[in-house]
Amino acid sequence: MTHAGSADSDLSGVTRRSFLGTAAAVTGVAAVVTALKPLLEADFDPGDLGSVEQFLQKHYKEMTPLEMEEALARIRRQVRERFDIEPNLRDARSLVGVEFVYALNLSRCIGCRRCVHACVAENNQSRNPEIQYIRVLEIPKGTIDIERSDHHYDHETVPDPDHFYMPVQCHQCADPPCVKVCPVEATWQEDDGITVVDYDWCIGCRYCQAACPYWARRFNFAEPEIPKDQINPDMAYLSNRPRPKGVMEKCTYCLHRTREGRMPACLEVCPVGARKFGDVLDPDSEVTQILRKKRIYVLKEEASTLPRFFYYFDERRPQIREGDAATEGAAS
């Protein structure tokens, strides 16, 4: 071998050493190229790894109206290409002088999970892998400990007489730990109390997911899949437009609906009227009345994140409530 090598080098003027060096370098380059091969399978379509304009796009709060228009145009184009529909995409801005809250009647909820599925359809969540914003807990009667809840109950019919049901989604906290921990301010609380995510700004570190006491945030572990015929074309930048892989998402109280005077999808579908939604700054709103008159509580009050999502029970004897209301009226 050595002989052959030196004979070779005599002929070509290449020393054995430099030949070996070159061979090693070539092998090295080949190995690196092989290692990088999976990158060829990347889908460099816009929306996956992102285009140059998406890379240069500013944070939501820094965009001028013109830049926002350009971003919206880009997203519309992507939606057209991916889903063959023309989306009604807009930037539904936060309302001023409004504070949205949710109230959920635990006496009424029957655990049918219609809210879960209506939410998925409305908000264009990924069907594969499956993402759902609402989790309905089935809790045995006799406790309120959510650690004893069943998340995957599967009865023929609901409600099961020995259990009660507690849907949990983002509580839109007034002191949100998820916002505090985000290193790049990709998630923040808007004036009307809704915490949103800029899907084009999130770096996917999932610190917010670890910080949330209500397990309300979801991560796109893979490229979200939504069948073309199931896409909801009614979209806003900060809520239900299609998300890329590798970013967080969460319930936005359907801000593309609620900021335009409609009710959230989960509320509309509820067959028993367990869900109430509205502006707590409006003294005549239904939620304000509920907060005043019902026996309300918040989940994990000790986490002191000041949720804007309240649970309440119906009193057993409604006639007493009339009396209470009268006394309260007299006192005030």
Next chain:
Amino acid sequence: MREYFTFLWRCFRVSFVGDWRYHVWMLLLTVLSLLGLNAYCKQFVYGLAETGMTDQVSWGLYIANFTFLVGIAAAAVMLVIPVYIYRNKDLHDLVIFGELLAVAAIIMCLLFVTVDLGRPDRFTHLFRRFNFPLSMLTWDVIVLNGYLLLNLHICGYMIYCHYRRREPKKALFVIPFVFVAIVWAISIHTVTAFLYVGLGARPFWNSAIIAPRFLASAFSAGPAFIILTLQVIDRFTVYSVPRQALMTLRQIILVALTINMFLLLSELFTEFYAGEAHIASTRYLYLGLHGYHALVPWIWSAIALNSIALIIIYLPLARSLKFLNVACVLMIVGIWIEKGMGLIVPAFIPTPLGEIVEYAPSLNEIMVCLGIWAFGLMLYTIFVRITVPVLSGRLTYDRDFSAVPQKP
């Protein structure tokens, strides 16, 4: 300037020179690094679904390794403090190997955080909107990169001065930085602990003892790692490591590991004796919960390994290097489990809504981790490979290394 580039070029050249063992070792590390790179490319294309992580357990092996390596990096101060504060002579010439280890460890930390990101392509957003001082993650970005720069400066300056055969201006360019680095080393570990401790949503982490325990375990595993590497340096290079230096490190480990075990005991007592409601994660970790107990064998092995290591370290037996090494290996493994599987994963089980989903890393995820470890070890090997001939005066500006016959 041109001379500095010649220096860097020579360093590059030197890193390819060595005997067959060196080449086999480097080849192995290169292959592993490339396998890791390959696995990461897959993850980059298909997303973090390639890992074992879920919405329920959203941090796993990457963050676990990151946490462990922050400790290794911080532990470099355990060489620096005896030398610069207590004027220990045995360790004096070895400090630089601790600092180089810190550099390699921090680079591995940064890699582990990067592979954990869903959108690494957007890392520039950190420069464009930085949620400082509210987010502890931004603190971590600052302290880790700062620590990297400090150590790069100290090592780079010392090595280059030796190369130029200049007397380093220690009072100006070394000592102040070393003292900043001492405080900084404590800070990287404290900030990393606060990253977890600051989350009210995770009662398992939300405990004041986490930061002190972090430091105690880091100051055992780090010096243990250094003891092993110093012996490798002693054996395979012209550099000789005085035995007394290893014994000083043994003393440090003895104290740190004792404190670590004591804090563990305090923690277990508080959690289990009071028997309050918020110990579901602790119960899951040590005893299993509702029939789920994937982590139980891990944590008890960790406790067993650390206990055996502690006993060996205490016995006069540990004056023999053979036993000392066994103890070091045991505690490195023990603390790696304790900080990884034992600290990161159980905080997510059960979820804040009481659901139990267990976590097991995927093969691809393990390959990425191995790749980063191999790359880090390769960096450290190269650092040592360059440092030894420079510090021993065999590679200087007027004396090209390749002219001298080699004995690695």
